[in-house]
Amino acid sequence: MADFDIAIAGAGAVGMSCALWAQMRGHRVLLMDPEPPGSGTSYGNACTLATYACLPVNDPSVLTSLPGLMFSRDSPLSLSYAHALRNPRWMLSFLANCRAAPSHRIAGHLADLLSHADAGINPLIEAAGAGDLVVARGQLSVWSTGKAGKAATAGLERRRALGVPWREVGPDEALEMEPGLHLPVKRAVHFHAARHLRDPQEFITRMHRAFTELGGSTLTAAVEAVRPSACGVELQAEGQSLTAGHAVIACGAFSRRIEGTGTQKLPLGTERGYHVMFRDEAHRVTRPVGWDEAGFYAVPHANGLRLTGTVEIAALDAPANKRRLAYIARKGAEMLGALPEPDSEWLGYRPTMPDSLPVIGRSPQSERVLYAFGHQHIGLTLGGITGRLIADLAEGRQPNVDLAPFAADRSYA
Known part of the structure; x- marks a missing residue:
């Protein structure tokens, strides 16, 4: 059995939302980021x-x-x-x-x-x-x-x-x-x-606290590579190897740096x-x-x-x-x-992305890898709904939002 049901790379507004939604649904969730939750790009937004x-x-x-x-x-x-x-x-x-x-x-x-x-x-x-x-x-x-x-x-x-x-x-x-x-x-x-929000950083901190109280796990490390297979994924993070049923890539502008995810091919x-x-x-x-x-x-x-x-x-x-x-x-x-x-x-x-739309959905390379990045100016606003949609996909549910416009393999020109 895999170590976790869902492993999430990135603890900004989007990644933290994905983690809390999945944990609220009762999954065994691992959140992975080398920095404290919400301390990156999500820290400095317009609070709106x-x-x-x-x-x-x-x-x-x-x-x-x-x-x-x-x-x-x-x-x-x-x-x-x-x-x-x-x-x-x-x-x-x-x-x-x-x-x-x-x-x-x-x-x-x-x-x-x-x-x-x-x-x-x-x-x-x-x-x-x-x-x-x-x-x-x-x-x-x-x-x-x-x-x-x-x-x-x-x-x-x-x-x-x-x-x-x-x-x-x-x-x-x-x-x-x-x-x-x-x-x-x-x-x-x-x-x-x-x-x-009076303080987006405090909001993400409190989300992380709720995530932890519900049983969520956090690893302070950067995900370096993901190796998907038919039944799950193996993640490499600063010398550690972990397995999960699904991997969620939510590292914002740094999402292309994780090997084996297919993100390197995206603009x-x-x-x-x-x-x-x-x-x-x-x-x-x-x-x-x-x-x-x-x-x-x-x-x-x-x-x-x-x-x-x-x-x-x-x-x-x-x-x-x-x-x-x-x-x-x-x-x-x-x-x-x-x-x-x-x-x-x-x-x-x-x-x-060059069309200003986020990437939300499955990787073309593996249904075990889910994408949740590219939210541009509105990651704080769309983090919650992105997290819910990612939880749906991990569970094999049909989301109530048409994700075709946000698919990774869409035309960007």
Whole structure:
């Protein structure tokens, strides 16, 4: 008999959700990660359960505004040209998915998955005893120019057509909702069904505690290789060998580094994201506020004000880009008024496929290997439903979500 029913590589928001769902179903589960749960990319996110986030980064506007995005000092996008030249197929596939038809199709698939997000994460919030971390004040998006606000109309109407609720907020009401805003508000939209977590790291810590109390096991080691067979898998982790009925690959942007899983054949890239923290400034906003043109969020975190976001296309092992951090701090001061020096800075690695869709399902190489990565900006939001779907697959159940759009062997162009 195998040592475990399910072994999960990766203890971020997605991997931890997979582990807790499987343990709640009564399986013998092993969670494997060289670092503490939630301490990687999941640590530094925008804290938002962004059920409205169905519009992909692959948007037609990218094609028309690409020169400005790439070369402007005030651009929320940064691109390493050396990295782009080393990965031309990924870049071309990403741009191909920015055309109107693929972009609209992707938005539909994301909206469908996001419609199940609350049903996936709410049981985990309850199991973790984390209700006190959840704040239901919605998310406010603002535009500081009339041109940008008008340009957002098509995307907002697309969201509404896909079932995402939102309401228009006048500039005066937006400033009443968030009096700390200093930028001119020309348009504002309130995604009133959204929620946020006061501390995502604490949420994942509590999930891990619940997982352990239910009998789950944790191994502090990196999975290096997986050898599937007809009846299970053998996992190699820093000199140790373990067996399981199924292996789940949930290592985010690092998922291609595990040998024998088939992930090396997939076009998994990285959108590097940054945040800066201001310990005594959490009062500046009362909910996540996104400044659309600047491409970042201001979020009230339990440990202070977090300014987070932007996109940097660069290699996993490239050094931190100080210009990205300076950009966020500078735009934060434009948004909220003068701020002190940040108390901390952070760089994380969003796992990104060129079509902005996650990979959820069985490996083409073996039904014993399950994929759960590539969630890009919304791993915290989609972690719960991904965990439930992975548990279904491990049990041989038919999931209630069509997983064909998220299959590993889909077309990415």
